[in-house]
Amino acid sequence: MAYGFESRDSNNNVVYSTQDSTWTLLYTATANANQAHTFTGVPEMTTRLVTKLMVDQVNGDDEAYVHGHSLSGTTLTASVPSANNTVSTFFMVFGK
């Protein structure tokens, strides 16, 4: 590369380069089972994505739902689609 940034390991392999692209983890939060939440202070970037992961999902054959969500500005809102069957949800907000 003629200009930019490269980080290399001890074997001279490129670890990171300004020719790369990645998503940076901006924020994490855990919404408790069957509870709505409003999380504030979410950093902003030009493009953001939210991923959700069921945590401690009920084992076996039981009905279970992940939280719904909306992200606006610095606020992440988590809603419960089911009052009794919404499991704990781990949110990750990525940005680039």
Add this chain to the structure above:
Amino acid sequence: MAYGLQIKNDDNEILIDSDFAHYHYIGKATYSSTSHIPTMLDGNNTQHSTTGGQHMSSSQVNGDIIKYTIATNSSSSPAPVCFIKPSSTGSSAPHCGIVVTKRSGSSWELWVLQTRSGTYSSPTSYTRPDLYCFSPLNYMTSSQASVGSNTHGLATFSSSGDKTFDSRLKPLKIIGAQVVNAPSIARTASKSNGWNPVFTPDQSSNYNVTRSTSETDASDLMFYAPSLAHSCQEHNENTDGDGFQAQGYSSFFYAWARSDL
């Protein structure tokens, strides 16, 4: 940012930011066990039985739940991000996704649902996927955070002095992302086969994920696919008649199965 380090790429997108705790590689999750699904396959509602054979059809395609564990340094650590490296690629490769993530002390247990070709009564062999797991640096065990004698690279620290990035510890580089939506129903074909329903999903959605051009070797790619919802399939059968059983002879058979993908 008022201070610290921020590196942007050629497209003016942030690559490294010392304010954020970047995820780094903590190892492959350790395989523990495999079980078949759906769990009710070959079950029999004997209390309401009129004739034998009231179970899901053995001709349906089934899958496996493959369980793994990965250690962190704390019982309050956030769930690790575990990427699936499938055993094969291409149109005939099995589908797989993480369907359960639960804490076990300072470790996390992960369940991967993987489709299995063949049928329940005549399954084919399979190879389980590998799970490559990532976590923020401050939740790594001492062995995961060890850099040994390696003194090459770049590290960043937050304003509170926590290390947020270390190029020696294989920082996660996400080269593509895609929002996907699951089909609204797992199976549109009839499930009915009398007392032996078939729950094999026949609906799927295909997506193409654009990845950055700096990564060209498809065999090196892996993906993160947490499950967001259960897809429950139901089937009812009933019969009327005279007789004497605990529930009478108006028998009712009910079965359902999960298919989270």
